[in-house]
Amino acid sequence: MVSPVQSLLFSLEFGSFIAIAALSFSVIYRVVGMINFAHGEWLTIGGYLGVLIAGQVGSILAIPIVIITSGLVGYGLARTFYRPLRRSGAGPIMLMLGSIAVGYVLRGAFRIVFSSEPRTVILPTQVYRFDAFGGFFVNSTQLLVIGMAVLVIASVHLMFKRTDVGIAMRATGSDEDLAEVCGVDTSSIRRNTWLAMSGVAGLAGFLIAASTNVFPLMGMEYLLLLIAAAILGGIGSAYGAIAGAYIIGGAVTLTTSYLPSTFTTLGTGVAFLILIVVLLIRPSGIADVEVAT
Amino acid sequence: MPMSRMDRQRRNFVKGIGAIAATVGVAGCSSQSDGSSSSESSDSSDSGPNVLMGYGGSLTGKWDFNEDSMGPLLDMTIETINEQGGPLGGTLEMSRRDTAVQVDQARQVMQQHINQDNADFLMGYNSSTLVPLWEFIQRQEMPLITPWMGSTFKDTRGGDNGTPDDMGDDEWVWRSVPGDGVSTAAAAIGMRDRGVENFGVLNGTSAGERAWSNALIASTKPVDQLNMQRRIEVEEGKSSYQSELSRLFQGDLDLWVIAIGIQDAQVVLREWDQGGYGVPVMLENILQQEKLLENLRSSIGTPDAEMLMYSQLPSGPQKEKVREMYESYTDQDMIPWNYAAWDGIHAAMLAIERAGSASPEAIQQNIGPVTRPTEDSVEVTSFEQGKEELEAGNEINYQGATSSFNFTDKGNIATPGTTFDVSVEDATFTQDERISEEDIAEIITDPAFAEYLANN
Numbered sequence: 001m002v003s004p005v006q007s008l009l010f011s012l013e014f015g016s017f018i019a020i021a022a023l024s025f026s027v028i029y030r031v032v033g034m035i036n037f038a039h040g041e042w043l044t045i046g047g048y049l050g051v052l053i054a055g056q057v058g059s060i061l062a063i064p065i066v067i068i069t070s071g072l073v074g075y076g077l078a079r080t081f082y083r084p085l086r087r088s089g090a091g092p093i094m095l096m097l098g099s100i101a102v103g104y105v106l107r108g109a110f111r112i113v114f115s116s117e118p119r120t121v122i123l124p125t126q127v128y129r130f131d132a133f134g135g136f137f138v139n140s141t142q143l144l145v146i147g148m149a150v151l152v153i154a155s156v157h158l159m160f161k162r163t164d165v166g167i168a169m170r171a172t173g174s175d176e177d178l179a180e181v182c183g184v185d186t187s188s189i190r191r192n193t194w195l196a197m198s199g200v201a202g203l204a205g206f207l208i209a210a211s212t213n214v215f216p217l218m219g220m221e222y223l224l225l226l227i228a229a230a231i232l233g234g235i236g237s238a239y240g241a242i243a244g245a246y247i248i249g250g251a252v253t254l255t256t257s258y259l260p261s262t263f264t265t266l267g268t269g270v271a272f273l274i275l276i277v278v279l280l281i282r283p284s285g286i287a288d289v290e291v292a293t
Numbered sequence: 294m295p296m297s298r299m300d301r302q303r304r305n306f307v308k309g310i311g312a313i314a315a316t317v318g319v320a321g322c323s324s325q326s327d328g329s330s331s332s333e334s335s336d337s338s339d340s341g342p343n344v345l346m347g348y349g350g351s352l353t354g355k356w357d358f359n360e361d362s363m364g365p366l367l368d369m370t371i372e373t374i375n376e377q378g379g380p381l382g383g384t385l386e387m388s389r390r391d392t393a394v395q396v397d398q399a400r401q402v403m404q405q406h407i408n409q410d411n412a413d414f415l416m417g418y419n420s421s422t423l424v425p426l427w428e429f430i431q432r433q434e435m436p437l438i439t440p441w442m443g444s445t446f447k448d449t450r451g452g453d454n455g456t457p458d459d460m461g462d463d464e465w466v467w468r469s470v471p472g473d474g475v476s477t478a479a480a481a482i483g484m485r486d487r488g489v490e491n492f493g494v495l496n497g498t499s500a501g502e503r504a505w506s507n508a509l510i511a512s513t514k515p516v517d518q519l520n521m522q523r524r525i526e527v528e529e530g531k532s533s534y535q536s537e538l539s540r541l542f543q544g545d546l547d548l549w550v551i552a553i554g555i556q557d558a559q560v561v562l563r564e565w566d567q568g569g570y571g572v573p574v575m576l577e578n579i580l581q582q583e584k585l586l587e588n589l590r591s592s593i594g595t596p597d598a599e600m601l602m603y604s605q606l607p608s609g610p611q612k613e614k615v616r617e618m619y620e621s622y623t624d625q626d627m628i629p630w631n632y633a634a635w636d637g638i639h640a641a642m643l644a645i646e647r648a649g650s651a652s653p654e655a656i657q658q659n660i661g662p663v664t665r666p667t668e669d670s671v672e673v674t675s676f677e678q679g680k681e682e683l684e685a686g687n688e689i690n691y692q693g694a695t696s697s698f699n700f701t702d703k704g705n706i707a708t709p710g711t712t713f714d715v716s717v718e719d720a721t722f723t724q725d726e727r728i729s730e731e732d733i734a735e736i737i738t739d740p741a742f743a744e745y746l747a748n749n
Contacts, residue, residue, distance in 0.1 A: 002539040010535045017532050116357040117584060118556045122591050127567050139567050212532050212560040213588070217353075221530040256527075256536040267528055 002257045003134035010257075013142045015249025016149035017211070019242045020204040021222060022229035023156060024197040026241035029230070030173040031193040034082065034095040038103035039226065040219025041110075042077075042198055046070040046205025047214030048114055050121040059123045063148075063206065070202020075194040077102070103220070110216035118213035121206060145207050152200055153242055160238070165192055173236070225268070232275045234285025244285070247274060341383025344651045346371075346638065347406025349399055349417040352391035356419065358555055358584065359630065363440075364389075365623035366631040370638045373618070377677035380645040385638075388412060394499070396425045407435055413651045414641050416634070420444035420501040423466065430465060436657040437466050438641060440633035443473035443579075444504035445511070445746050448737075452704025457661045460654065467660055467704035469637035469695065470630055471605040473508040476578040478736035479710025479728045480550075480603035481512035484519055484575075489547040493523040495537060495561065496577075497553040505577055506552045511746045515739035522546060527561075529554060534561045535568065542570045548601075552577035555585050559592075562600075566593045576715065578604035583626050586720035595718050602722060606711035607632040611674050611694040629695075636693035640664050640700075643679045643691055664700045666690040709733070 025039045036042070049069050054062040085098050126140040159166035171179040172189045180186050208218065229248050233240025251274050252267035259266070278285065348367060350360050367387060374385045388410045392399035399422035406412040412435070419441035423430070427450070430437060451466040484492065492513075496506040506524070513519040522544040527537045538561065541549060549572055551561060558580055565574060581604060589596070607629050615635050619627050641656055643663040648655035663679070666672075670690040673679040682689045691698055696708040710728035715721075736742060 002536065002543065006539055007536065010533060010539075013535075014531075014533050111353070116353070116361065118358075118559055118588065120559070120588055120592050125567055125593075127569060129569070137568065141567075208532055213556060215556055222532075252531075253533075253536050257540060267531075 003136045005133040006136035007253055007257045009136065009138055009142060011246070011250040011253040012146050013211075013249075014253055015246035016145045017204060017208055018222070018225050018229050018249055019149050019245035020152050020200060020207070022226040022233070022241040022245045023152065023238055024200040024204070025226050026230045026233070026236060027156070027169070027238050028193060028197050030236040030238070031169050032190050033173075033176070034092060034099065036082075037096060037099040037223070038077075038106060039099075039201060040221070040223035041103050041106040042070070042074050042201035042219065043205035043208065043222060044106070044110060044214060044216065044219035045073050046202025047121070047209035047218060048110065048119070048205075049073070049202060050206035050209045051119045051214060054121045054123075059121055059210065062121070063203070066206045067199040067203050070205070071195045071199030074198020074201065075191065077106075078194045078198070079191075107216050107220065114216065116216060118215040119209070120213045121210040123210040141211055145211060148203065148207060152203065156200075156238055159196075165189070169193055225271070228272060228275050232278055232285055237285065240285050247271075341379060341381040342651050343383055344380045344385050344642075344645060345410055345412045346385065346387045346641070347403075347410055347412030347415045348387055348389040349392045349402040349406070349415065349422075350389065351394045351419065352389070354393040354395070356394055356554065356579075358582065359441075359579075359628065362625045362628045362631060363634060365625055366619060366634055367638075369619060369622045370635050374638065374642050374676050377675065378680055380642050380651060381649065383651075385642065392418065392422055394419065394421050396422055400426055400429060403430070403433065403435075407433055413645075413653060414438065414656050416440070416637060416641075418442065420446070420504050421499045423447075424500050424504070427466075434460075434465065434657075435653045436641070436660065438469055438637035438660075439466065440469050440630050440637050442466075442468055443470065443476075443508075444501065445473055445508045446504060448472050448474060448703070448705065450703060452700060452702055453657065453661045455661070455702035457658045460657060463657060464704070465657065467637070467640070467700060469640065469693075469698075469706065470633035471695070471708045472705060473505045474512065474737040474742075475605040475708055475710055475733055476603055477505065477509040477512040478733040478742075479605070479712070480509055480575060481516050481519065481736055482710070482728050482732055483601070483603045483712050483726075484513070484548060485516050487548070490518055491520050491522045491545060491547050493525070493541045493544060493546045493549040494521060495525045495527060495534075495541055495549060495551050495553070497529045497557065498526055499529070499554075501579075502552045502554075502577070505579075506550070507746060507749050509550060509552070511742045511749075512736050514741035514745050515736055527553065527557075529557050531557070532560075533564065535564050537561075538565055538568055538570065542568070542572065546572050548573050548575060550575045550577070551580070555580060555582055559585060559588050562589055562596070563592050566596045566598075569597060571598050573599040573601060575601045575603065578602060578629070581628065581713070581722055583720050583722070586715070586717050586722075589717050590720055593717070600715040600717065602713040602715050603728075604711060604713060605629065605695075605708045606724070606727060607695045608708055609636070609693040609696045609698060611635070611692065614674075615694040632694035636691075636695050636698050639676055639679075639693070640691055640698070642676050643673075643683070643689065646680050646683045647689070660704075661700055661702075663689055664691050664698055666699055707734075 049066045053065050081102050129137045168184045168189050172186045176186050229244035230241045232244030248271040251271040255267040255270045351357050352360050371385050390402040392402050415437040418439050423442050424446050447468050451464045454462045494506050496502045510521055525537050525541050640660050644656045644659035645651045647659045647663050670688040671682045672692050673689045674692045679689050696706055709730050710733050712725040713722040714725050
């Protein structure tokens, strides 16, 4: 049997990818008020930027550069595609459909620019082995992924609780008109949200490209999982999305590790089963969105 | 009425989006397919018919990397055929469409080729689409030559049942690549010779990967020494396969086998190396991609344990000629399926020459006769040579790049097998020992092989 500590580590790693991605998706939904179905492509952008930048400056130094450039690219895309739609009076449904179209366009563009060949961010990996708890190992990439998730979660928490921008984001997310009346420049808050959360999504893409690889459809493969995590946690809640991501990560990993081998392919299915059960019991998700961040 | 500023902005935005989408969409198609319908751009000849080949391939989707190699081969073959006089003095053209390895889309592509493009024969497709669409294809009564389909499902289906004149019993699908049984039987023999006793299998869930894995396990059944200890099927597209690997290596394995798409294979193999399991791995033969090794070299350097591959051995008389032509034609890697496509197209063209017609029925009825040896048939190794012999009134036996290319009654071909040394450091697959057709036949004609496949 696979050691429980080993399974826990795998769950944490898998959950961390989804947590970072779902967090950015959820905050954008909360503040900007749109479901960005092209969010997976925001991850792919981070992955490709990671490949390009890590090749020039090394993988560790590439991380902050990827976050910044992904933020700028993500914001640029939102400004190019979504702002005109919003200004032309498109409602949430139209914006959502628009984002599906943007996703298609971006995937086509990735294929043209980068071809279909999978690419990897080269990250030197050290493996550490332990005999305790039935024997387990952890490698430096896994530690980086988990560590970056902790850092992102802590940073977002501090931003929401301790900074004016974060508080203004929460206010805008709760009631945009009221926030505006109170003097919040909601337009600049939306811009800051796109910048920050596109950067976070880019980081998730970078980590996926470092752990696995990046290819034109990569983001789309993660989209359902990150949306599921966001819904499970209570869509719009940053903390709920994080909780949802780790529950999904755990469900997928533990299903693979411990259920009979016939069920090893059902990991994602089990995660969605949990989603259905949670929503039946608590339709607003794990966190109550009305009171959540 | 003058437009407001907002209206103009909106209109400009919509126009802009439309232009970008159209540009990206068109470029997306053309970059993968070199023109989804090359029939529009080809030079037509006044002296003969334009023959259209409808090619359905995974231009997008998880096997799209293979099409990067296949595309130039198709273009090169078409150019070669046309330079050598073309079918019946006309021009061979291609309409290349994307199946995305999706069954519904593949069915749609076939219908478009048959009903809209008026294709004369079909080409391409793989096990993941052909197995589910088998009955549908039979109803189309259109010859289809596949250079991709390895599945043992095809072993007992397809071809003309040895009666070219009677189309009542035809099954329309011809496979120009050896079946999975060749590579998996070669693998079983190789594993036996290495002294392997316990092995494990990790495979993806698509029809092609399951079929190959089943064929591998079936090939080990006639070999008493080999015991499959554990088989793990995995979801594709995951970010980590560590749980699956940990589970697989709970057993005491001498060797493990991986059968999954290249994107996932890259992840699995990296995690296998990082996990330090130390058990040699055997790759499914569709992973014979130098790009895979180059990426592994970048990420893990030299793996701790050995990597192996067993595959069919393209060994036809045209093999070297085709390889050299391809290497001077493109920078893409030559893959074994390219030889199969070259042969498949040549067989169809020679069938047209023999029939004096490019109708689907004529092609179907003549593929067998131009590829099967008879007492008085003349062996030919090019379209031009075949055309001359047929014009002179002789029967021909096409000799291919993959093999001597003699289609069986069920429209299959055979080749020897081979072992490959896999070097991540050099990113090369180096051909090693040859495994004869007789040894392979011994495995795949064993009742235990058929029994396992029948039950799985």
